[in-house]
Amino acid sequence: MSCIFPVAIFGTLALSSVIEVPFIHRYDAILLILLGVQYFMFRSGLETRDEIKVICIFHIIGLLLEMYKVWMGSWSYPEPGYTKLLGVPLYSGFMYASVASFMCQVWRRLRMDMTGWPGLRASVLLGGAIYLNFFTHHYIPDFRWWLTALVFIVFWKTWILYRVRTTTYRMPLTLAFFIVGFVIWLAENIATFFDAWQYPNQHEAWRLVSFSKISSWFLLVIISVIIVAQLKYVKANRTRDTHTGKITQM
Structure with missing residues (x-):
């Protein structure tokens, strides 16, 4: 149930690669379908208003990163479309948003919590450095392995608690x-197979995405968890203060 939106994305990519949509470009059709899926999930109660807000944040973060990476030639979207901005179809932001959707869903469905969270300052500074490195490594040395080492240092005491029925x-x-x-890397191979986008070595024929991309997704997931976790904690504090009649300055 937590993977409904990611599955909807890959299903749309697969079907649109073999079924031609009349009177509209494929990228535009994918955007309309995914907007419809999001509307359905919200109206049906599968996603809450707060979760939609988180998804929108990730959509913007992902779209900005996509525009920069396409501009730098890291990958491309070769098909035409009216809803392309700086060479990037707007639906691409939903692929990042699907990670947020999964995290919000699984957090709620498995009643997740964390112990040993490093706090706002350390987590936000690390998340910001990771996101910035995706942009700066084209001009200065890539610090991903240093940042990966920092991840293990900052989060070495942090554990996820999750509940399946009555067992924690x-x-x-x-x-x-x-x-x-790793799962996102597998999904990326599926997405490129269905021509969601293409890496430079995939223009002639599809090839397996480099294993080095797992480290990129590892770091990107950290940004996602930091944002979702902080928003969850803020909401929990506000709910608690509402019940106690106190006001907390966040």
Whole structure:
């Protein structure tokens, strides 16, 4: 249930690669379909208003990163479309938003919590440095491995608590980062197979996405978790203060 939106994206990519939509470009059709899916999920109660806000944040973050990477030639969207901005179809932001959708859904469905969270300052500074490195490594050395080492230092005490029915389990947060990053890498191979986008070595024929991309997704997942976790904690504090009649300055 937590993967409904990601599955909808890959299903749309697969079907649109074999079924031609009349009177509209493929990229434009994908955008309209995914907007419809999001509307349905909100109206049906599968996603809350707060979760939609988080998804919108990720859509913007992802779209900005896509525009920069396409401009730098890291990958491309070769098909035409009316809803392309600086060479990037607007639907591409939903692929980042699908990660946020999954995290929000799984947090709520498995009643997740964390222990040993490093706090706002450390997590936000690390997340900001990771996001900035995606842009700056084209001009200065790539610090991803230094940042990866920092991740293990900052989050080495952080565990995820999640509940399946009446049983509570726990997992190191860094292990969860890797698992989700690996799954996204698998999804990326599916997406490029259906021509969602193309890396430079895939123009002639589809090839497996480089294993090095797992490290990129590992780091991107960290940004996602930091944003979702902080927003969840802010909401929990506001709810608690509403019940106690106190006002907390956030």
